[in-house]
Amino acid sequence: MNGKERIVKLLKKEAVDRVPWVPFAGVHAGKLKGYTAKEVLQDKDKLVESLLEVKKIYQPDGMPVVFDLQIEAEILGCELLWADDNPPSVSSHPLVETKEIPCKCLIPSKKDGRIPMILEAMAEAKEKIGDDTALYGLITGPFTLASHLRGQDFFMDMLDDPEYAKNLLAYSTEVAKAMCDHFIEAGMDVIGVVCPLVSQISPMHFEEFLHDVYKELFDYIRAKGSLSAFFVCGNAAPNIEPMCKTNPDSISVDENVNLPEAKKITDKYDIVIGGNIPLTTVMLYGTQQDNMKYVIDLLDAVSHERLIIAPGCDMPYDLPIENSVAVHQAVCHTDEARLVLDSYTASEEEDIEVELPDYDNLDKALIEVFTLNSISCAACGYMMGAANDAKKHFGDSIDVIEHRYTEKESIARCKAMGVTILPSIYINGKLEHQSIIPCRTELFEEIEKAIESVAK
């Protein structure tokens, strides 16, 4: 069963072989190839190149093509403030001074704004990785879009002028349906309706303002033969049941929601739930061990049916690549990740002595590759592959050794050498590469220098 089959079957409520992994690498995808957020959100080639890298390094079962909730808003007249390490922010709201409903002629067509670039990227991603990866087309939820257009006054409209609020939501729903049409036609397997603001209103107001809107949208997606996901962030716990009643195929939550508790509700409605690795404390600032532990603890706390493991929301641009690698390992090779954590704990308790080579007086250049496991971890496999390629080229002039983190001795060695990030390549005891796989030329040049330095 490949990743796409796994996600599609799961969302159709059929049995799957394991819990799928869906990294929400929006602008973070750009980091993998050295592109800024702005570049991947405006340049089709850079976006596709970054998506292919996500596929290669993180081995996802499903992944979004673009994670930007400002696409529709920009077309409808919101000004955007661009950043290099974040999706753009809306800096002006066209309806802030006027209670109008925008003209239907402004509903985004395939030719408007950044949509042509995105549709091209979707088509190319579909062709290159779509056979075995479920591609998510993300659209802005009507409530969030209405707030983009009207500003935060939209909250007061819900109290002071509910009729206007409902009319603006109805308009935003038409926009959302148009986006669904474009993205489904471009071959997206799942339409993710992303609405962070859902967590910001009470269940009573959800019922009054949002139930019909989202029900209509998910019915529409289903009628078109596609699958749906309802993304929310913030403390949406009180709204999980109201969200279920709108009948999406899946719901995605962040760390503000207790996932095991929420899953009791989604299970009752037979809806898939995804989440909820904490973005900041764990994924951005935690260690690889923290990430593996969070995933394993989560997997141990809930039943594995109707479950997706994913970050809580769009991954921060600067998220350490190795942390995502660790999550993939914990989701897809859980037993091995347990072994890593157990060995790590044991190495803390036992005082294992390791003898490090005398790096200043080596007989030949030494390439050490520190991995989680080069067989099961894709990123580690590529790193090891690069070293093995060098071995083939340089033959007996170099030694290549893999230290797998599943072994206590390797962990002790990592500690002794100060290795904190896996996979890494050390040449003659010196860190040369971590997380990002070196290109052949670069690595070979470094090795040549290492051989020369040993000869001296």
Add this chain to the structure above:
Amino acid sequence: MTDIYLITGFLGAGKTTLMKNLLSVFNRDKTAVIVNEFGQEGVDGAVLEKEGMIIEEIVDGSIFCVCRADKFIDTIIKTEKLDVDYLIVESSGLADPFGMQEVMGVVNKLAPNKFHYSGSICVVDTKNFKRIYSLAPAAKQQVLGADLIFINKTDIANPAEIKEVEEILQSLNIHAPIIKTSYSKIPDAEQIYALKWHQPDMKGHLLKKTIGISKCTLKFDPVPIEQLTSWLKTWAGKAYRVKGFCEQHYLQAVQDDVNVSDFNDEKKENFLVVLAPSGDTLKEEIKNSWKAEFTASIQIIF
């Protein structure tokens, strides 16, 4: 050492006005401001700078900040190089102050002992609170997580409305003092200087403080300023920062460097706010040395 103040409150409650009033309270200090929302009335930087204060207005984030703590953390860390005394964060109307626990955990990891979080001040619009409270969970969270609450716009509400709002607030939050005011006016600067984060959990219970910096307030009867300055020099080096007033003097100590300036306000206040490493040693020293030096009474409020 930068002391962080968070202003919360729903849309139109009076957050921006309170921020301006807070800037007036801190007008002897270098203060930075983070505005976490677009399209709102800005700080009148030119006017405030004339009063000798440096304002850094950082417009950051969007209405989605609920899920982007990392951006907020980055912005706080960036203020380190500004070397300011105070950082006022005017949060988005939808912000949840309970997120500050996680934010400060990471901030202290990235910049140990550089930032102290004094707590959140929640501004409530008397007229609209009940309706907003039913709509937006954030309004309730902001009250639950507040360390000081301003019931604002009391000039346009009747006593029954004010009482009703006050009762709701008291039922939600037992520890935060409530100030009834209009135009977000601050009647007593001491309550601002002495603001202290209570770190309640989601049920409002107090949790053990985990951060290695604590704040206490010394309230005392007037003493000669020269004597007070000498006394301060004997222990101020052990604190991160000491600030406050003695009659018509403003005192500020960073390490052993104690500065005194005139404070021409009609109101005579006598208090010092101390930011120091957690633990009782310094507090004991302050208490004992005061008794040895002065006959005037002192009260140490933790």
